[in-house]
Amino acid sequence: MAEVVFREATxxxxxxxxxxxxxxxxxxxxxxxxxxxxxxxxxxxxxYMKKAxxxxxxxxxxxxxxxxxxxxxxxxxxxxxxxxxPLEGQIQEFYILPQYRRMGIGKKMLEYAIEKxxxxxxxxxxxxxxxxxxxxxxxxxxGFRPIFSVYARETTExxx
Numbered sequence: 001m002a003e004v005v006f007r008e009a010t011x012x013x014x015x016x017x018x019x020x021x022x023x024x025x026x027x028x029x030x031x032x033x034x035x036x037x038x039x040x041x042x043x044x045x046x047x048y049m050k051k052a053x054x055x056x057x058x059x060x061x062x063x064x065x066x067x068x069x070x071x072x073x074x075x076x077x078x079x080x081x082x083x084x085x086p087l088e089g090q091i092q093e094f095y096i097l098p099q100y101r102r103m104g105i106g107k108k109m110l111e112y113a114i115e116k117x118x119x120x121x122x123x124x125x126x127x128x129x130x131x132x133x134x135x136x137x138x139x140x141x142x143g144f145r146p147i148f149s150v151y152a153r154e155t156t157e158x159x160x
Contacts, residue, residue, distance in 0.1 A: 002066045004105055006112040009053050009060040009072070016069035017053075017062060018046040024095035031129035034152050049074070059089075059116055063096065063109050071096035071105055073113050077120060089117035091126040110142060 009017055022045045028035045038044055052058040052074050063071030074093040080086050091113065096106050117124055126144060128135040 004070065004100075004108070005064045006061060006109055007064065008116075009049075009062045011050075011053060013062055013069055014046065014050055014053065017049045017060065017072050018042065020069065020072045020095045020097070021045040021049055021074070021093055023097075024093060027095075028129050031131045032152075034154065035129065052076075059113065061109060061113050061116070063100070063105050065100070070100045071109055073109055075113060075117055075124070085122045087121050089121035089124040091124060094126070094128075106138065114142075 019042075022037075022041050025035075025037050025041060025045070029037050049060065049072075053060050057077050059075045059077075061073045061075075062069045072093065072095055073091060075089050075091045078088040078090045080088050094106075094110075096109070114124060124144075125147070126139055127150070130149075
C-alpha cells in the first residue's frame with residue numbers, strides 16, 4: 001500500500017475536498033434531523049472549502065493516498081474577545097473515507113493538524129453531533145474534554 005501523505009490543501013484539491021465535506025454533512029444528518037442537508041449541498045461545500053483554502057483564517061489539511069484525497073480536516077482561527085488567550089483553533093470539519101478508517105490515518109491527521117495549529121493558538125476545540133459517540137471517544141483519547149453544550153429547539157411546528 002502506498003504511503004498516505006498529509007499536507008495543506010490547494011486549489012487543485014477542491015473538487016475532492018468538497019465531496020468529502022458533503023459526505024460528512026450527510027453523515028451528520030443521520031445523527032439529528034435538525035442537521036438536514038441543503039438541496040445545494042455540493043455547491044455550498046465547494047464554495048465553503050474554496051474560501052477556506054484561500055483564507056488566512058483557516059487551515060485545510062488533506063490525507064492523500066495514491067493521488068486520491070481520502071481525508072480532510074478544516075480548522076479555523078477564532079478570536080475570543082472575552083477570554084485569554086484570545087485566539088482559539090477550532091476543528092470545524094474532519095472526515096475520512098470509510099475504507100480508510102481504523103488504519104491510524106485519523107490519528108496521524110489530527111496530530112499533523114495539532115502541530116500546525118500550535119504555532120498560532122494555545123488550545124484547540126472541536127464540535128460534532130452530540131450523539132456521535134465514536135467522535136467523543138476519538139477526541140478524548142487526544143485529551144479533548146467538553147467545555148460547552150449546545151442545545152437546539154425547532155421554532156416552527158411540523159406539518160405532515
